[in-house]
Amino acid sequence: MFILQHLPIVCLVLSGQICVVSSLCSSKLENSLFDDLIGMMLKLKGSGHGGQGNTSTQKDTPAFTAYRNSIQSLSSNAVVKFDKLWTNTMNAYDVSTGVFTAPLPGLYHFSAVVMSEDGKTLFLHLWHNDTKTAGSYTQGDGYKTGTFDVVLTLKKGDRIYIRCKGGHDSQNIFSNGDNYGTFSGYLLVK
Structure with a gap:
């Protein structure tokens, strides 16, 4: 990808295709147009119109969303068990242990929301194998x-x-029928 800083021209090279956008608009609008162009090129790349595309299907892409609808009491070093599932392709999340095991190597995105009980402290970490990451x-x-x-x-x-x-x-993770505690993850790129 090439961007010419001092000229009102933006060049984009993606999978052998070149697009040139020329305008005299503001940098904010130019950035928005550039983002739109990248999005369109990526869609074209994956649509079978000359690009390689992403041939994976939903069932061979690891993804999960687990949740809790009840309180979980935690002792020191206990794993939070999000014990209900909305999504669990490739069965990579285990509700009985609270652990996601990567079925494929790659770049993954994880997110979670946890709620403390009224007026109580809650101190947790997200772990990758035996290494704590975010707190x-x-x-x-x-x-x-x-x-x-x-x-x-x-x-x-x-x-x-x-x-x-x-x-x-x-410590307690608070949740009830409104499902305040969720844990999700999915493969971004192999």
């Missing part, structure tokens, strides 16, 4: 939500899970 700490009056949002490169068999911080017993 979430909620404290104060009322119900508080903590979030995780990470992109990680995984090998086949790598494990991702959310665990209570060590030394912090008697």
Whole structure:
């Protein structure tokens, strides 16, 4: 991709195709047009109109969304178990353990929302195998939500899970029929 800084021309090279946009518009509008062009080129690339395309199907792409609709009491280092599923292609998330195991290597996106009980502290980490990554700490009056949002490169068999911080017993994940606790992940790129 080439962008000429001082000229009102933007060149885009994507899979052998060249597009040139010339305008005298503002940089904000020019950036928006550029983003639209990239989106169109990527759609063309994947549509069978001359590009290689993405030949994977929904059932061979790892993706899950798990949730809780009840309180979970956590002891020190306990794994949060999002025990209900909306999506679980390739059965990579295990509701009995709370662990996602990568069935394929690649770049993955994970996100989670957790809620503390009214006025209680909740201290959690997202783990990649035996290494903690992002943390979430909620404290104060009322119900508080903590979030995780990470992109990680995984090998086949790598494990991702959310665990209570060590030394912090008697914490609870709050949820009820409104499903306040969710955990999702999916393969971005192989």
